[in-house]
Amino acid sequence: MSIELKNVTKQFGGVAAVNNVSFSVNEGELMALLGPSGGGKTTVLRMIAGLEMPTSGDVLIRGQRVNDLSVQERNIGFVFQNYALFKNMNVFKNIAFGLKIKKWKKADIKDRVAEMLKVFEIEGLEKRYPHQLSGGQRQRVAIARSLAPKPSMLLLDEPFGAVDAKIRQELREWLVKLHHDLNVTTIFVTHDQEEALEVSNRIVIFSRGHLQQVGAPREVYEQPANEFVARFIGVMNVLDTEVKEGVARVGELQFPAHDQPDGTRLRIGFRPYAVQVSTDLSLYPYKAVLRHTFFLGVMLRLEFELSSGLTLRSRMTKEEYAQLSLEDGKEVSLQVRNYRVLAKEDSALPPEKEFTYQPPPTIAEHI
Amino acid sequence: MAGPVKRKSSDDSHRQSRRGTEESPVVKWVLITIALAFCMVFLLLPLVNVFAQAFGQGLKAYLTALTDPDSWAAIRLTLIVAAISVPLNVIFGVCAAWAIAKFNFRGKSLLITLIDLPFSVSPVVAGLMFVVLFGMNGFMGPWLQEHPLHLFGKEYPIKIIFAVPGIVLATMFVTFPFVARELIPVMQATGTEQEQAALTLGASGWTTFWHVTLPSVKWGLIYGIILCNARAMGEFGAVSVVSGHIIGRTETMPLRVQSLYEGGSVGSGAAAFAVASLLALLALITLGLKTFLEWKQAREFEHAQQAIMPEKEADTAFLVRKDFR
Numbered sequence: 001m002s003i004e005l006k007n008v009t010k011q012f013g014g015v016a017a018v019n020n021v022s023f024s025v026n027e028g029e030l031m032a033l034l035g036p037s038g039g040g041k042t043t044v045l046r047m048i049a050g051l052e053m054p055t056s057g058d059v060l061i062r063g064q065r066v067n068d069l070s071v072q073e074r075n076i077g078f079v080f081q082n083y084a085l086f087k088n089m090n091v092f093k094n095i096a097f098g099l100k101i102k103k104w105k106k107a108d109i110k111d112r113v114a115e116m117l118k119v120f121e122i123e124g125l126e127k128r129y130p131h132q133l134s135g136g137q138r139q140r141v142a143i144a145r146s147l148a149p150k151p152s153m154l155l156l157d158e159p160f161g162a163v164d165a166k167i168r169q170e171l172r173e174w175l176v177k178l179h180h181d182l183n184v185t186t187i188f189v190t191h192d193q194e195e196a197l198e199v200s201n202r203i204v205i206f207s208r209g210h211l212q213q214v215g216a217p218r219e220v221y222e223q224p225a226n227e228f229v230a231r232f233i234g235v236m237n238v239l240d241t242e243v244k245e246g247v248a249r250v251g252e253l254q255f256p257a258h259d260q261p262d263g264t265r266l267r268i269g270f271r272p273y274a275v276q277v278s279t280d281l282s283l284y285p286y287k288a289v290l291r292h293t294f295f296l297g298v299m300l301r302l303e304f305e306l307s308s309g310l311t312l313r314s315r316m317t318k319e320e321y322a323q324l325s326l327e328d329g330k331e332v333s334l335q336v337r338n339y340r341v342l343a344k345e346d347s348a349l350p351p352e353k354e355f356t357y358q359p360p361p362t363i364a365e366h367i
Numbered sequence: 368m369a370g371p372v373k374r375k376s377s378d379d380s381h382r383q384s385r386r387g388t389e390e391s392p393v394v395k396w397v398l399i400t401i402a403l404a405f406c407m408v409f410l411l412l413p414l415v416n417v418f419a420q421a422f423g424q425g426l427k428a429y430l431t432a433l434t435d436p437d438s439w440a441a442i443r444l445t446l447i448v449a450a451i452s453v454p455l456n457v458i459f460g461v462c463a464a465w466a467i468a469k470f471n472f473r474g475k476s477l478l479i480t481l482i483d484l485p486f487s488v489s490p491v492v493a494g495l496m497f498v499v500l501f502g503m504n505g506f507m508g509p510w511l512q513e514h515p516l517h518l519f520g521k522e523y524p525i526k527i528i529f530a531v532p533g534i535v536l537a538t539m540f541v542t543f544p545f546v547a548r549e550l551i552p553v554m555q556a557t558g559t560e561q562e563q564a565a566l567t568l569g570a571s572g573w574t575t576f577w578h579v580t581l582p583s584v585k586w587g588l589i590y591g592i593i594l595c596n597a598r599a600m601g602e603f604g605a606v607s608v609v610s611g612h613i614i615g616r617t618e619t620m621p622l623r624v625q626s627l628y629e630g631g632s633v634g635s636g637a638a639a640f641a642v643a644s645l646l647a648l649l650a651l652i653t654l655g656l657k658t659f660l661e662w663k664q665a666r667e668f669e670h671a672q673q674a675i676m677p678e679k680e681a682d683t684a685f686l687v688r689k690d691f692r
Binding site for chain 2: 049086
């Protein structure tokens with residue numbers, strides 16, 4: 001086990017930014033700390049680095065308690081959100097900085113920097129200063145600088161936050177490849193759930209200083225531990241229903257009441273792909289009108305308005321859309337294939353329910 | 368299609384709005400003429416006059432005036448005072464700017480106000496303060512007189528007022544905001560991330576300061592030092608009160624200019640202007656360096672901005688996709 005946090009709490013002026021958090025990171029893992037801003041994820045990262053000290057609890061690196069070790073002694077590579085390149089030094093000197101501190105021999109420094117330049121595909125930029133680099137190049141230099149002294153782990157704070165969307169995509173793929181090649185334990189902070197799902201082996205999800213769930217991307221997506229995770233990871237239709245005559249209802253939608261007495265409020269959630277649509281108005285139980293179509297590349301996002309005025313979000317591929325010859329304003333019938341009861345935040349969820357009385361779904365799932 | 372059309376229309380409206388707000392040429396030229404005339408009459412003309420008067424009796428007279436032992440002593444004293452007070456103010460300024468820019472603490476705004484105090488106090492009052500503190504009839508004067516400094520078995524009386532230490536103190540008081548004032552905004556803009564990055568790479572606090580902090584604020588620091596130096600050499604009021612005007616011993620250049628000018632003897636007027644011309648030259652050099660550094664700093668700031676700003680968002684479809692999963 002590479003890194004372990006045990007009941008770690010961090011308070012800033014009486015406010016707990018991180019509250020009793022425990023989790024561990026395995027050797028060689030690529031881990032994402034995910035959560036909305038102010039969730040405490042950056043504070044956790046900085047405590048692992050030694051840039052912040054926990055108010056209580058322990059941080060262990062390879063079984064050794066490091067609470068009292070200064071940031072210099074922890075042998076970590078840290079990449080800051082805005083990269084924090086030394087603006088008065090060129091690329092070579094930036095990457096060589098950590099090596100000089102560790103008193104490497106001049107020839108060794110030269111070799112190591114050349115090696116890093118090659119790994120990070122930034123050869124020929126040695127003489128440039130940070131302001132002469134593009135966003136992507138700056139990030140590569142920042143990571144190269146942090147990895148040059150061979151740290152035992154790599155910590156990245158919002159590594160893709162400061163570059164544009166297109167470069168961000170490239171950098172994600174590149175980070176996965178880099179991690180695969182170097183196999184150094186890597187933890188990165190992000191507020192972008194898509195990024196976390198795509199890049200990491202495992203995800204730690206934070207909200208308001210509390211740890212919500214730790215798990216593989218598929219796990220947190222398919223088995224969210226609570227309502228927060230369910231709503232934060234991916235898009236969800238959320239409806240508040242009330243049980244009447246043994247059925248949970250909102251508008252014309254009906255869900256099984258799960259043996260709850262009349263008057264109970266159940267919060268129901270379902271993914272867009274769980275909404276099945278047909279132009280055959282008698283196929284599915286609910287009538288709706290397609291209000292908006294959002295073009296997103298291969299996928300389309302659709303907003304349906306039910307007769308009662310409820311809006312449901314769905315998604316389908318361009319081909320399915322064409323097959324159904326849909327267009328804004330078209331009348332359809334729809335059903336909700338499976339759903340969750342999001343009883344209340346912080347309580348464990350029952351497993352996903354599936355309606356059994358419908359024909360099996362034909363719509364491809366794109367998670 | 369829509370792009371170019373839109374740009375054209377926005378260009379048009381821009382041109383129109385400029386036309387709408389621009390004053391008539393008459394007003395423009397009258398304002399420019401007034402501003403230029405003021406600069407000529409009140410700034411440039413006196414400056415030229417200083418040099419004209421200094422060299423009025425030839426280069427030889429000019430050099431004689433400057434090499435006069437008492438004038439030479441004044442020049443030397445001015446250099447000594449600046450050589451002591453400027454470095455001390457640099458140390459103080461860096462400490463204060465560091466504290467203010469990088470930490471949050473109680474009384475921070477009080478410290479900022481205190482740093483500005485010398486700007487709002489008349490230099491004469493500042494000088495008087497030191498006389499009241501260290502003068503013969505002041506709070507500390509008698510005590511200092513009774514407690515001479517013992518060094519290598521010898522006794523050295525401590526004399527502050529009407530002596531060099533008093534001049535240094537007064538000069539330091541008057542010039543101490545310059546370095547801090549210049550550094551605070553630069554340090555605040557730089558932030559602490561570069562220093563933290565150095566720490567994560569294993570650098571000690573001292574290494575970080577020398578190799579990361581100081582280089583990133585160097586232009587601001589040099590700028591502050593130059594302003595501080597110019598004021599230290601040119602200060603009259605505060606120094607005049609504490610110096611006692613002992614010719615050849617406690618006279619700095621500005622005081623020497625005054626005493627020569629009031630001396631009234633033949634040629635002393637020209638000698639006054641000769642010394643004054645050195646101060647004027649210092650002002651010109653300061654002005655030149657100041658302009659150069661301002662340009663340099665503006666460029667550096669631009670680079671820093673570029674380094675922080677994300678590149679332009681190219682494709683918004685990617686962003687839309689984000690919330691759809």
